[in-house]
Amino acid sequence: MGIKTLIAATFSVVALFFCVTNVDAARMDMVDVSNYNGDMTIDNFKDMKDNYGVKAAVTKISEGTSFKDAYAANDIKTAQAAGLYINGYHYARYNNVQQAIEEADFAAQTAQADGLPAGSVLVADVESSEQSKVSKAQNDADNTAFMNEVAKYGYRSDIYTMGSWVGTVETVDKGWIAEYPADATNLNHYPNAHGWQWTCRYKFNGSYGNFDVSQLYDNFFTSYQAPASYVVNNANTSTDSQATNDAINNTTNISAINVNNQNGPYVPLMALQNDGSMKKVTNRALSKNTPWATDQTKEVNGVTYHRVATNEWVDAQYVI
Numbered sequence: 153m154g155i156k157t158l159i160a161a162t163f164s165v166v167a168l169f170f171c172v173t174n175v176d177a178a179r180m181d182m183v184d185v186s187n188y189n190g191d192m193t194i195d196n197f198k199d200m201k202d203n204y205g206v207k208a209a210v211t212k213i214s215e216g217t218s219f220k221d222a223y224a225a226n227d228i229k230t231a232q233a234a235g236l237y238i239n240g241y242h243y244a245r246y247n248n249v250q251q252a253i254e255e256a257d258f259a260a261q262t263a264q265a266d267g268l269p270a271g272s273v274l275v276a277d278v279e280s281s282e283q284s285k286v287s288k289a290q291n292d293a294d295n296t297a298f299m300n301e302v303a304k305y306g307y308r309s310d311i312y313t314m315g316s317w318v319g320t321v322e323t324v325d326k327g328w329i330a331e332y333p334a335d336a337t338n339l340n341h342y343p344n345a346h347g348w349q350w351t352c353r354y355k356f357n358g359s360y361g362n363f364d365v366s367q368l369y370d371n372f373f374t375s376y377q378a379p380a381s382y383v384v385n386n387a388n389t390s391t392d393s394q395a396t397n398d399a400i401n402n403t404t405n406i407s408a409i410n411v412n413n414q415n416g417p418y419v420p421l422m423a424l425q426n427d428g429s430m431k432k433v434t435n436r437a438l439s440k441n442t443p444w445a446t447d448q449t450k451e452v453n454g455v456t457y458h459r460v461a462t463n464e465w466v467d468a469q470y471v472i
Contacts, residue, residue, distance in 0.1 A: 184364035186212035197234035256301035269445035270306035271376030303379035376445035
């Protein structure tokens with residue numbers, strides 16, 4: 153995930169993140185994508201799902217307070233249309249609570265604009281030189297502030313980092329941990345985490361570039377759920393404890409639905425108009441028998457619609 157940025161930043165981290173590729177290796181439950189992989193198509197993701205067992209994708213959303221991944225919106229739509237759960241990640245540059253909150257606002261607002269569904273995961277990718285310069289307690293407070301701020305937007309969160317940082321540079325309760333052995337065959341590293349990323353150089357037939365691949369241990373990345381609040385792991389910090397310990401809980405009713413259309417090749421989408429009417433979206437639709445997150449319903453002219461993106465709605469007749 154963050155290896156491409158770190159190469160330019162620090163050689164020591166690169167040494168820890170040496171990547172390998174194994175065909176017969178750990179499970180390929182989740183794949184990372186970013187601008188390095190170009191425009192991912194529905195067929196690219198379907199190939200990963202059907203031929204490699206991939207269940208979820210996570211796309212880079214943002215970095216710091218200014219970089220937006222221009223490919224994220226496409227990745228989100230095509231991954232969902234292929235029947236994958238979709239999540240996002242933000243490459244963190246913060247090293248104090250205020251910066252963490254600002255980056256969380258930027259990441260979540262960007263994710264919403266890109267169409268990342270409510271209830272998915274917006275991960276803090278915490279592995280940069282900025283975090284290596286401050287104390288473990290400070291990083292714990294910053295990470296907690298980021299995750300709580302993200303929850304305000306309806307997203308769940310957790311920490312992605314390298315195994316050598318866990319418990320030393322930062323506290324990670326569950327997390328998504330990266331460690332790249334020379335051969336990952338039949339290994340189950342970090343079984344208490346949500347997932348273990350075991351390579352960053354996997355190549356899928358028909359897809360461009362190298363991919364980070366992870367083995368998952370629970371349904372954290374393969375479900376859409378309401379976000380919870382987080383409590384700072386170490387209270388002995390010089391930061392604003394109120395900002396880090398706020399129990400922020402999104403009360404939006406987020407649930408998962410499956411959609412299907414028995415009378416057509418796809419499930420149509422509708423867009424809510426300024427006059428309160430619904431108009432069919434003509435340039436995209438949903439694949440049949442695919443899961444989607446929904447956070448609200450609306451009735452228009454006696455028809456109930458479920459919202460699956462910022463202004464994209466599905467007629468209840470297509471909800472299984």
